[in-house]
Amino acid sequence: MRVSEIDTPAVLIDVEILERNVRRAAEHCRKHHVALRPHIKTHKMPPLAHVQIEAGAVGISVAKLGEAEVMADAGIQDLLVAYPIVGAAKLRRLASLAERARVTVALDSFEVAEGVDRAARDAGREIGVLVEVDSGTARCGVAPEELPALCRRIAGLRHARWHGVMTYQGYITGDPETRERLMREENGRVNGLLDRLERDGLRPKVVSGASTPNLDLCQLLERVNENRSGTYVFNDRNTVNSGSVRWEDCALRVAVTVVSTAVPGQIIIDGGSKTFTSDRAAGSADASFGRIVEDPTLQLVKMNEEHGFVQAEGAARPKLGDRLHLIPNHVCVVVNMHDQVYLHRGDEVIDCWPVAARGKVR
Numbered sequence: 001m002r003v004s005e006i007d008t009p010a011v012l013i014d015v016e017i018l019e020r021n022v023r024r025a026a027e028h029c030r031k032h033h034v035a036l037r038p039h040i041k042t043h044k045m046p047p048l049a050h051v052q053i054e055a056g057a058v059g060i061s062v063a064k065l066g067e068a069e070v071m072a073d074a075g076i077q078d079l080l081v082a083y084p085i086v087g088a089a090k091l092r093r094l095a096s097l098a099e100r101a102r103v104t105v106a107l108d109s110f111e112v113a114e115g116v117d118r119a120a121r122d123a124g125r126e127i128g129v130l131v132e133v134d135s136g137t138a139r140c141g142v143a144p145e146e147l148p149a150l151c152r153r154i155a156g157l158r159h160a161r162w163h164g165v166m167t168y169q170g171y172i173t174g175d176p177e178t179r180e181r182l183m184r185e186e187n188g189r190v191n192g193l194l195d196r197l198e199r200d201g202l203r204p205k206v207v208s209g210a211s212t213p214n215l216d217l218c219q220l221l222e223r224v225n226e227n228r229s230g231t232y233v234f235n236d237r238n239t240v241n242s243g244s245v246r247w248e249d250c251a252l253r254v255a256v257t258v259v260s261t262a263v264p265g266q267i268i269i270d271g272g273s274k275t276f277t278s279d280r281a282a283g284s285a286d287a288s289f290g291r292i293v294e295d296p297t298l299q300l301v302k303m304n305e306e307h308g309f310v311q312a313e314g315a316a317r318p319k320l321g322d323r324l325h326l327i328p329n330h331v332c333v334v335v336n337m338h339d340q341v342y343l344h345r346g347d348e349v350i351d352c353w354p355v356a357a358r359g360k361v362r
């Protein structure tokens, strides 16, 4: 089957670019002795998690237990749930997950750690704990000065095992000089944290960090020994805008068809917010919803659920039935909208993978 024969809207993955992205990240981490534990919230597909592990990843990171369950069903054995597990229903699922895979949970409170401890007791298995510290995102994570006391309390639990610390450098983007400066500053902060833990007799086995826009500089965080980057497998407009990759590094495109040219000055494509989501480009004044590969001057400026409004005038205006390809603003949320993706080498479709962990928000 040829790529042009796939019905639209469709998510296409260029396998050559994908393989290059996977290989590049694995080699970089290996060279710098950092364990790569990719976040699979980007792709949500067990076969791709296996490709990452075969390339050298030590395991995977997930955000949700539902994602972890799909991956464990597919034989992935080492899982970090990089998200606090709260509530009895989830703790029961955590216990049964721990019976069939090695599981670590990231959290930022003793209450959540106690729940994990009970789940480990019920499973009769160890469950690891990473304590998340706020690296500047002001999302989850304890303040640096609270870290030693929380780690000490968790290290005293009977069934859960304190393994270390989780940081997240998602805010570090920009041109190479800016990223390098911010990473060096972050290195100073992380070293300060770890020194403080060590003065208290706490030696973390794992110091976990991320993300894609600073993956190429992960070695600057000297004592961070694990990296959870996720978006690097596909890349997207945000990672290109972050200054760390080029358009040629974007492995995923969404194929769409022009379905109406009735209104002057615009065309309508068959992908709207149910295909692309409404995520804007991060940190950019550009308000469009993706880059149109065939002609980046065309702008997807507005969406209804199934209609994409593209501003297009004059000779450059695509015709009814034309196919266009878009690099999305934020690839992770786009994958989550689709049942399957098509893998291709050049113009030949070589496989179709279900997005098995899509919609696993619990």
Ligand SMILES: Cc1ncc(COP(=O)(O)O)c(C=O)c1O
Binding pocket: 039, 042, 061, 082, 168, 170, 210, 211, 212, 213, 228, 229, 230, 231, 232
């Ligand atoms: C806790 C955590 N770790 C890792 C990642 C992966 O970051 P990225 O997709 O930028 O590589 C994310 C992304 O949202 C995250 O929230």
